[in-house]
Amino acid sequence: MSTSNWKLYVEDNVLVADFAEGMPSDAEEYRRVNEQFERLATRGEVDAHMSVLNMSASLNSDVFEKAQEAAEVGTEYGITKWAIVSEGIKSLALKGKVEEMGVETMTSDDEAEALDWARN
Template sequence: MADSQWKLWADENVVYAKFPEGMPAEESEFIRINERFEELAEKERVDAHISIIQMESSLPREVIEKAAEAAKAGKPHGITRWALVSNGIKGMAFASSVKKIDGIDAKSFKDVEEAEEWATN
């Protein structure tokens, strides 16, 4: 199986995730993403997360559910702000799912700069 092109990294107080078009929705891929997320959350001094979704197609329900699971996993590490950068309904669906978690603030944005401004202040 070819490695997908997703990336996770930390910068200042933010853990970033970048997901390209064609992001697989296989459980094994989610496990690898979550492992990397946990590694960054434990190691870095972070309190926010920004997902950059570069997909034109709609997000599968599983992806939105996994985002909410990741938000729950990030909360014990102090990650309480979640931003999604995408166009249109994907961002709203993501934010709506994550906002349901007590103590988490989630918002969707059209560009990375706006999300960074919100996440770092």
């Protein structure tokens, strides 16, 4: 599924969420993201997740709450690793929230490096 500002897809064993520039950071948008996340997380081969944060909007409490929900749902389906790709502080802020859910995380500004880590 794709909208004008985000897409979710599975590559190998990794559920990838690509959040593009201009993506709204409201709870309703992230509810739709999480619904799609849950549909893809049920695939048997999926055991890792990668978020690519290219949007310029700051991450607000709605975003952190929805990220924690996604991490919680992900662990129910066996997703134990979460790579966060972003430049700057966004990835570190999100990493703390995801780790609270008991998910192993890594941050990088290099999408290929993060995907490689999530695959293994």
